[in-house]
Amino acid sequence: MILKPLMESVKSLGDECFTVEFPENRESLDDRERYMLRLDMDTCISCSACERICPNKTITMVEVITELGTKLMPQIGIERCLFCGLCEEVCPPKCLTLTKGYDFEAYDKRKFIKRPEELQG
Amino acid sequence: MVTRINIGPVHPSTHGVLRMVADIDGDTVVNVEPHIGFLHRGVEKLVETRMYMQSPVYMEKLDYVAPLSYDEIYVAAVEKAMGVEVKERAMYVRTILLELQRIASHLLWLGTMANDVGQFFTMFMWCFKDRDLVLRLLEEASGARMFYVNMRIGGLIRDLPPGFDERTIEVLGYLEKRIKKYEDYLEKNPIFVDRFKGVGVVSREMAIELGLTGPVLRGSGVSYDVRKDNPYYIYDKLNFEPQKRSEGDCFARYRVRMLEMKESIRLVKEALRNIPEGDALGMQIRLILPSAKSKIVCVSRELPRGECLMYMVSDPQRPYRLSIRAPTFINLAALSSIVKGCRTADIFAILGSLDIVMGDVDR
């Protein structure tokens, strides 16, 4: 009667655990995942297409001083970003990409607004 | 003596923020009134201020349990407004992903329904483990675990990765055995069967009159399934039969969903066998897309929870007005007719079998 479900429970005592003890052990991810953003500052042409396509108005263009002068580059607020990948698709020189790293913790919310220099990781 | 009890917006059931005001006489329910709107985000208005392909991200967050289906119905409406045909291989791939999403959504339903009735999280954990395997497959195909945004106009963002076939067939074989085990686990438990049989009966005429769709309707004996009566993509090429039961109680709805899961597994295997060569890439996102010819379009799809209609009045670059007929909204409105005369503890069994997601109700 109710013995079959009970036997099922007892049998599953022997199976191995499915959960992973984070943060000591981590799962490995695919390479084409859409997590943390990465900007290649040398190839950015300041077209601000990413600013215009972002649905959530997360990207603003700020001035960055490089050795060739001042350039406008995207500053991204990670706490507003939806990780949809539209900015990666619309970028003409393909300098803004989404990588598979997912470690971004901070104690202060203002640290989540990443300037272009911090996005180089 | 009739007491009024407030089953507040915060409660240990996992459906979301739903407030119910119940009038209870002893142990029998006289009336239940759901109060909704806690999760209203104004998506229909928000979409009016964004361009066409900026919106799929917002549409996915409506039904956060099966997001791919809302993504697909919106992009299908945009394609119809622009007059673009979907490529052949892309149709097959979309069908495969949609059926996988249906399996994942029904697995979550099974876990939360067992949890509502009192089963102490065991079924919940097992179903989430299996759902995780399906989500990994979808992650390989699209790039994210939950909010996919991988439908583009005319196709997909990228094709299926190599080796997808073998991994999918392996996962589906494992899932078949697990579903058989879950059926045994629940149906051989006489307390569970006792809790669901004969509870919350919806007759055939009442179901049609209340406007229910999806597995709720098919559990009452009406054989209406959009995939059969109004077929889209390749459903007319696959031999597909809608599953139905005729008793109309919670147990019948549970059986319909279990049979649907098995049917989806069969459909995915068949589609993977017959998939043609070609490319499945859609139109790439640009800042200015080709203009939509300004007209009114209406698209209907079979979501895991019911039938969804998307009605769009289109401007050249953005929708002028978008109206969504959400299936769970109508299903939840039928709650007050179904619970008359039940016991207090039956309210949760009935809610579990109606399969409510509050993001879809409130939009």
Added chain:
Amino acid sequence: MLTGSVLVAAWFVSNLLLLSGTAADAFDVFVYAVAVSLLIIAFDYLFGWVERKTIAKIQKRHGSTYVGKYGILQNLADFVKLLSKEHSVPRNADKALFLITIPLMLSLSLFLIFLLPFSPGIVESNIGLGMLVVFVLLSFLPLIIFSNGFSSGNKFAAISAQRSVVMLISYEIPLILVLASVGALANSYNIAGIIGAQSQWWFVLMMPIGFVVFFIAMLAEMERPPFDMREADSELIAGWLTDVSAPYYTLALFLDYTRMFLGSLLIAILFFGGWNGPMLPPIFWLLLKTFLISFFIVIVRATTVRMRVDRLLRFGWVWLLPLSVLNLIVTYILFIG
């Protein structure tokens, strides 16, 4: 702590007054009581850990691993955290009655465990009708539960207390009937006598129907799933533990495992031969059997679904009661007549 002192005073006083005659006996009784209390505390602590890990393994996850080597200090961490919280009583509650009922329940359960012997040599009270005394005192529990729910000032707690009292009362009758058949089979109600009568065959083999009825009825008495409508009292009604403040909540958690220890001990004594077993000391066998039965109760918790209240009462009256009468008749015909 107020609660601790009430608790300790209650069980010592009840012990010393009722059981002992002379001053020397009183001291022995005191030592025995302290020893058994330590055993129960150790059991509750360790069994809480076992329950968490077992349910986690059934659900294919790890359980508590962080605090201590295998998560074994988790209960201690919870205990310390709960004791450091604020103690408050709701305004509508009847303060004296509300504060005394949970310690009273705990002391009643502990007192019942004191009456049961753990080994043939260590018998604190060799009362002639030992088992009957245990069950008579066990039936005081619904009264205390009802007064707890009634005095809390919360209408939902009162409703759930009423339901639980109805359930406990209707599930006691099959319990007593099966006890009658055990007593008839063993020819005495003395606990040592019952265990002695099982030296050849355990009673579970001689009356399997009686064992099943007793097990289900004891699950209802211990208020473990699937009969736990008071604690996890669903989804809708808040349950009796909402207005209880943190130090008393600790006692309530303690009470859950103590009642389970009592129930498993009773099942082990009445049906599984108590302390009979080869070679090793008798107390070891008794504790082993108790532990295995409690383990089985934990697996039942992980598997079953909660019953609806009216179905539960119907099950008790329509199925368990006739089965226990049938068991009594069959036992008389087969073994005594």
